[in-house]
Amino acid sequence: MEKIGMRICIAGAGAIGCTLAARLAASGQSVSVLARGETLNSLQRDGVCLIDLEGEHRASVNASDSAEALGPQDLIFVCTKVPALTSILQQIQPMLHEETVVIPVVNGVPWWYFQGAEGRFADTRVKAVDPDGELSRLIPAQHLIGAVVFITAVRKAPGVVESTNPHLIILGEINNQLTERLEQIRGLIESSGIEARASDYIRDQIWTKITANLTSNPLSVVTEATLEQIYSDARLSPLVRQIFDEVIQVAAAHGARIRFDPQTFMELGAGMGAVKTSMLQDHEQGSPLELAAIGHAVLELAALVGLNMPTTRHVLALTDFLASKRRSAQAA
Incomplete structure (x- = not known):
């Protein structure tokens, strides 16, 4: 080539x-x-x-x-x-x-x-x-x-x-x-x-991006928060940290390495500024959300190795509910 x-x-x-x-x-x-x-x-x-x-x-x-x-x-x-x-x-x-x-x-x-x-x-x-x-x-x-x-x-x-x-x-x-x-x-x-x-080993990088997406995208739909708010607001950051911990356990179980420590990861996320996630933009426009690949697929990979992701699962359920509610309103 x-x-x-x-x-x-x-x-x-x-x-x-x-x-x-x-x-x-x-x-x-x-x-x-x-x-x-x-x-x-x-x-x-x-x-x-x-x-x-x-x-x-x-x-x-x-x-x-x-x-x-x-x-x-x-x-x-x-x-x-x-x-x-x-x-x-x-x-x-x-x-x-x-x-x-x-x-x-x-x-x-x-x-x-x-x-x-x-x-x-x-x-x-x-x-x-x-x-x-x-x-x-x-x-x-x-x-x-x-x-x-x-x-x-x-x-x-x-x-x-x-x-x-x-x-x-x-x-x-x-x-x-x-x-x-x-x-x-x-x-x-x-x-x-x-x-x-x-x-x-591209899968290391995939998990790094999944961690960024899964700690921010669904939660942004639930809260309407920007990246800066998600990763720095004291009311949200403990929830973000719980999702982070769950994701990196699944990544490690599948042999991937995420090279950011939690604090650096949070600081980098906050440093993205007052930016809306792509999922929040899709939600506001009434477009389908990428929950299958960003969220449900991760739960599937977690199940393969016998891990549970309770916090992630709950946030995804809330996001699913809000997306379904918006779809119903548009169809009415």
Whole structure:
């Protein structure tokens, strides 16, 4: 796979997708975007725009709502919320060729978590995320590279995104190998101005992100609090610490290492500022919440190793209730 001339597609033009599209296209890469509706019209007319810590980045992209029209791609970033994964993986099928690399940029426990892994849970299906195995059938394991994205971005308008924090992506082969294609893609992303690292055990980074998501996202829906409030308010931080302790026990039981001590973790969370989590933004907009991957899949992995997560389970139940209440109000 050659770095120069690589055919790159961003499937999903939300905040993270547009951030990647803007940075990659502005660095001179030829970027296609699979989008629809108002966002598609905006991308075709005005291109993509990102405002971040380094200024404003505008670039033209080849936007379409047809995977067939975009044609075969060498690298596809799947940037969508978990509830839409099956649909978008079905859509990208015409873009796949034998050596296409697919990088799912999603939150929570990935459907492929036990693929390429060793031990007694090897090839176990994560039922909360992939109940019938459809995701695994759509994207065979050899196409996959795992990713953990630490990008905080907000969609200001169709095709226009703002980010006030540094960008970081950590990549890893799902079989823990440091391969040539992994390094090529890491370098490609790095050259666009996004910090990119290659990991020989991407599951460590997945659990770090899960810990951040699970200690903040559901609780933000229940409390309507910002990240700064969740991690620093004396009324909330003890609850956050209980969830943190439960998550790291499950991570350790599955062989992962989280390198933050609790106090540093809380300080980093508070340092994100008065930012609403993506789950709270989805809740306010009446969109489906990513509770299956961020929450219920973690409970599933906990059950596999005989662990209970009572505080996490209770917060998830409250979040489920509020989301269901909002759905009922919208349907009325």
